[in-house]
Amino acid sequence: MDPRPTRSRRKEARPAEVLAAALDCFAVTGFAATRMEDIAARAGVSKGTVYLYYPSKQAIFEALVQNSLVPRIAQIETALAAFPGSATDRLRLFASVLGNTIAEPRLVAIPKLVMAEAGNFPDMARFYRREVVGRGLALVGGILRQGVEAGEFRPLDPAITARLFMAPLMLVAIWQTTFAPVEEQPIPPDQILSQHLSLFLASIRAPGGSP
Amino acid sequence: MDPRPTRSRRKEARPAEVLAAALDCFAVTGFAATRMEDIAARAGVSKGTVYLYYPSKQAIFEALVQNSLVPRIAQIETALAAFPGSATDRLRLFASVLGNTIAEPRLVAIPKLVMAEAGNFPDMARFYRREVVGRGLALVGGILRQGVEAGEFRPLDPAITARLFMAPLMLVAIWQTTFAPVEEQPIPPDQILSQHLSLFLASIRAPGGSP
DNA sequence: CCCTCATAACTGACTGGTCAGTCATTAAAT
DNA sequence: ATTTAATGACTGACCAGTCAGTTATGAGGG
Known part of the structure; x- marks a missing residue:
């Protein structure tokens, strides 16, 4: 009589x-x-079942951080390693892949959680700093260094400039998950990102380079 | 006998x-x-006393947002209104005042809280969006528009570019309060901000302008 | 093919502890 | 003596985590 089993x-x-x-x-x-x-109900399961697989609420949080973003970074790393173009093209690729990630509010929720709970779970902040932020900054810094050495970009500090490159990406991500539901006339994220790319690339291009 | 009264x-x-x-x-x-x-203890007072002045925990949060940042924005607004320089100089002034604000971790905590709790307190997110973020973006947008009209900056979309100008400021603020305690070799915020200013101003300067 | 029976995935009422908010009492101030 | 700021023990609700009991599943036996 019951078409699907309740359990x-x-x-x-x-x-x-x-x-x-x-x-x-x-x-x-x-x-x-x-x-x-809440978690159990949304997973279509009872509270006890959740505890069969994760020993605590914090353990779920930790698994979430490890599962969702580290693979994404690794994927970007391999995509970039296999992509031979100029430093400019590689920055564009990076921005476009990360831009897609940012378009998923569920993924962006994780850095927001890490930020909000950094005081309560410093170990997680450290992990996130090392495995996500650190690897991302290293990627961008490496591309910048490559561009400087190739004469494509003017001399610059890769560590600082990598942060400046990332800043608008982070901002858009945060914006999307904080103020977007409250916004009257939202600006499409890709407009902000493409404007960022063109301003940023213009500002670091070496004087003699092609337009 | 007791030097200071217990009450x-x-x-x-x-x-x-x-x-x-x-x-x-x-x-x-x-x-x-x-x-x-915790709040009561840190204020040197009993829990009941806190409730004499604020009816709930959320009320404290709301008062905090209204008290700390709105005056700061108003202060920047009047400082800018009284400052007659070029658009470039006014952007520099804005960045330097905001840079000082960012150096106070206690003030930066507030936007982080608003972001983290936007889902639980959407009214506060709306208030913050309007009274802090909105006014800040309007200020920067106005300066940019002034600069474009004066031929100082190349043509650009003020709303989008204002966000790009703010992004590294926000990023530094968030960084300071999230990863700084966890950082091995921190980069001084003012290095990031001065590099941002020079790159950003270079990228929006009108072609014919002075170096 | 049907019917045990054993296994283990699953359930949800329960416990113990925590904490926001209250209020009768205390004492400072005038 | 009166007023009112301040106190802290108390209450009621809420929730993370537990565990004794329930049921899906599939193996083995008839």
Whole structure:
């Protein structure tokens, strides 16, 4: 009579489902204000089941950070390693891949959570700083250094300039998840990003370079 | 015998003291994880006294946002109105005043809190968007428009470019309060900001302008 | 093919602790 | 003596985490 069983046994699928549900909840209410029952309900499961796969709320948070962003960074790293173009083209590629990531509010929620909870979970902040931010800055810094050596960019400090390159990307990400629901006349993110790319590239281009 | 009275009655000073204490607590543990007793203790007062002046924890949060940043923005607005220089100089002034604000971790904590709690308190997000972010962007946009009209900057979209100007300022602010305690070899914020100013101004300067 | 039975995935009522907010009492100030 | 700022023990709600009990599943036996 009942078409679908009220209970199902799917040991393999649960962890990922729980993580996805937790991310949805954390993204709108934050870490502290999210109840384990909320996560369970959204995952279509009871609270006890959540504890079968994760020993605590903090463990879910940690798994979330490790699962979602580190693979994404690794993917960008390999894409860039396989891409032989000029430094300018590689910066464009980086910005476009990261721009796509930023368009997913669920992924952007994670850095926001890390920032908000850095005081409560300093180990996670350290992990995130090293494995996500550090690797991202290293990638951009490497491209900048390559461009300077090739005479494509004027001399500049790669570490500082990498941060300046990333800043508008971060800002757009944060904006999307903080003020977008409240915005009256939103500006499309890609307009901001393409304007950023053209201003930024113009400002670091070596004097003798082609337009 | 007791040098200082265990109780003192200072109706006037309490609200500000409570706000200052609350800001300190929120800054390190976030809104949800801060207990009213923590705030009271840091203000040198009992929990009941806090409730004499603020009806709830959320009310403290709201008062904090209204008290700390709106005056600061107003102050920048009047400073700029009284400052007659070129658009370039006015941008420099804006950046330097905001740079000083950013150097105070206690003030930077507020936007971080607003971002983290935007989902729980959408009214506060709206207020902050309008009274702080909106006014800041309007100021920068106005300067940019003035510069374009004066032939000082090349033609550009003031709304978009204002956001690009603000991005590194925001990034430095967030960085200072998130990763700085975790950083091995920190980069001084003013190095980032001065590099940003020189790159940004170079990229928007009109072709015929002076170096 | 149907019917145990064993296994373990799953459930949700319960516990223990925490904390926002209250209020009867205390004491400073005038 | 009166007023009112200040106190802190108390209450009621809420929730992370537990565990005794329930049920899906599939193996083995008839």
